[in-house]
Amino acid sequence: MKTEICKVNExxxxxxxxxxxxxxxxxxxxxxLRFSELxxxxxxxxxxxLTKQLRELEDEDIVQxxxxxxxxxxxEYSITEYGKSLEPVLNVMHEWGxxxxxxxxxxxxxxxxx
Amino acid sequence: MKTEICKVNExxxxxxxxxxxxxxxxxxxxxxLRFSELxxxxxxxxxxxLTKQLRELEDEDIVQxxxxxxxxxxxEYSITEYGKSLEPVLNVMHEWGxxxxxxxxxxxxxxxxx
DNA sequence: CGGGATCCGCGCTGATACTG
DNA sequence: CAGTATCAGCGCGGATCCCG
Numbered sequence: 001m002k003t004e005i006c007k008v009n010e011x012x013x014x015x016x017x018x019x020x021x022x023x024x025x026x027x028x029x030x031x032x033l034r035f036s037e038l039x040x041x042x043x044x045x046x047x048x049x050l051t052k053q054l055r056e057l058e059d060e061d062i063v064q065x066x067x068x069x070x071x072x073x074x075x076e077y078s079i080t081e082y083g084k085s086l087e088p089v090l091n092v093m094h095e096w097g098x099x100x101x102x103x104x105x106x107x108x109x110x111x112x113x114x
Numbered sequence: 115m116k117t118e119i120c121k122v123n124e125x126x127x128x129x130x131x132x133x134x135x136x137x138x139x140x141x142x143x144x145x146x147l148r149f150s151e152l153x154x155x156x157x158x159x160x161x162x163x164l165t166k167q168l169r170e171l172e173d174e175d176i177v178q179x180x181x182x183x184x185x186x187x188x189x190e191y192s193i194t195e196y197g198k199s200l201e202p203v204l205n206v207m208h209e210w211g212x213x214x215x216x217x218x219x220x221x222x223x224x225x226x227x228x
Numbered sequence: 229c230g231g232g233a234t235c236c237g238c239g240c241t242g243a244t245a246c247t248g
Numbered sequence: 249c250a251g252t253a254t255c256a257g258c259g260c261g262g263a264t265c266c267c268g
Binding site: 005006007008009010011012014015016021022024025060061082085086088089090092093094095096097098099100101103104107 | 119120121122123124125126128129130135136138139174175196199200202203204206207208209210211212213214215217218221
Binding site for chain 3: 148149153161162164165181185186187188
């Protein structure tokens with residue numbers, strides 16, 4: 001049992017999963033969304049994956065799941081109070097990510113100009 | 115070809131890889147390290163993985179690789195000037211990650227007290 | 229010393245079909 | 249509508265061996 005000094009992985013593990021950042025983006029942006037609404041915002045994700053990633057985010061107390069007992073079923077997802085603490089992290093990553101995409105683009109054009 | 119609004123993945127893709135955060139942690143902390151020194155700091159990583167992840171970080175212009183043409187070989191790794199822009203990102207993730215670990219620990223102890 | 233080459237198992241991801 | 253169940257492909261990560 002080693003005391004890991006670097007807790008970056010702790011944050012990373014929450015975010016990895018091909019769709020989690022996008023799911024979180026939509027939930028932060030829209031507030032509350034039904035399952036089908038999330039699905040419509042991400043046409044390429046399968047139902048299985050959407051369910052799975054939402055469950056994982058729920059397990060981490062990032063996302064809240066509210067089931068309305070009615071027919072047809074209605075399930076709403078939103079960011080938990082605690083989950084909101086993730087927003088600055090996502091913003092920093094988003095901004096660095098944008099800058100990095102630009103950096104690499106310029107870099108490649110230099111390389112290809114040989 | 116869709117314009118992705120969420121660039122979090124852009125940052126994520128640089129960092130994922132089981133060992134990258136730890137590698138970066140050591141390089142930020144120590145400045146410059148030889149391959150064997152990195153290996154010693156992470157006894158569990160295999161040579162193959164260390165090489166691979168360093169290459170990937172090099173491709174992203176985060177890590178610099180300097181080969182000294184001598185026998186026995188000597189290769190030093192360090193963070194590039196550009197790579198230093200990653201430090202605040204890592205810090206934010208590290209801090210949130212630490213807080214999250216604590217949060218989940220407390221949360222679990224509550225749940226188990228049924 | 230700092231790699232490269234190869235083989236392999238496992239888990240993530242996806243496609244598809246079914247259900248309360 | 250919001251899932252669950254099952255099957256399959258593939259790439260990541262690891263183990264092991266070889267090399268300049």
